[in-house]
Amino acid sequence: MKLLKGGKSDPAGTPLLLEPDYRVSYENVTVTDRQLHKLKAALDTAPDMAKYARYRTWLYYANLKRWQGQGYHFHYESGPGSTSCTCGLTLHSHGSGNQDIAVVISKAVAKKLEAIDLQDLQTIRQHRNLPTLQGISVALIVGFIWREELNSYLWTAICQQCGACEIEIFNVEAQDFVKIHNKVCGALIGEGGE
Numbered sequence: 785m786k787l788l789k790g791g792k793s794d795p796a797g798t799p800l801l802l803e804p805d806y807r808v809s810y811e812n813v814t815v816t817d818r819q820l821h822k823l824k825a826a827l828d829t830a831p832d833m834a835k836y837a838r839y840r841t842w843l844y845y846a847n848l849k850r851w852q853g854q855g856y857h858f859h860y861e862s863g864p865g866s867t868s869c870t871c872g873l874t875l876h877s878h879g880s881g882n883q884d885i886a887v888v889i890s891k892a893v894a895k896k897l898e899a900i901d902l903q904d905l906q907t908i909r910q911h912r913n914l915p916t917l918q919g920i921s922v923a924l925i926v927g928f929i930w931r932e933e934l935n936s937y938l939w940t941a942i943c944q945q946c947g948a949c950e951i952e953i954f955n956v957e958a959q960d961f962v963k964i965h966n967k968v969c970g971a972l973i974g975e976g977g978e
């Protein structure tokens with residue numbers, strides 16, 4: 785977690801503000817069924833030369849929608865000096881003054897989660913809920929692994945507020961984890977728990 789530099793630390797668990805240049809904004813990452821159908825139709829009718837490019841475009845949005853439905857937050861796109869999450873949260877390393885300052889998980893929480901290889905973006909606290917793209921989610925699904933013997937993906941979920949985590953659980957369980965921590969730990973935000 786190389787972002788944890790400078791910043792104001794607090795052993796009691798205050799989230800760290802990143803250096804002022806690190807800012808966040810939200811991209812519109814809504815993918816509608818209508819858009820997907822259009823992209824699929826464009827693919828199906830494409831001349832051979834254009835098929836691959838249109839396939840890539842369709843796949844990009846189809847994957848994005850699938851990940852949003854699975855509640856999976858991760859760094860899926862990079863721009864100049866920025867990285868974006870499936871929920872639209874975008875971290876800018878040289879942001880502008882009208883954007884919010886990026887806030888990372890506290891040192892105490894980072895310590896509890898140190899066994900999990902979190903992406904920088906996954907340590908930022910201002911993620912939207914998936915798949916609604918509304919509000920703030922303090923708990924995130926941050927990774928998965930394919931388990932052949934179960935014929936299923938298993939997921940890792942974390943809470944940025946209390947530092948709890950679950951590793952290799954079914955998606956439905958991971959989504960329940962997120963719901964519970966948003967309800968319990970999400971309520972602490974703004975009540976001095978921050």
Ligand SMILES: [Zn+2]
Pocket residue numbers: 857858869870871872873911912
């Ligand atoms: Zn996110």
Ligand SMILES: [Zn+2]
Pocket residue numbers: 943944945946947948965969
């Ligand atoms: Zn929690």
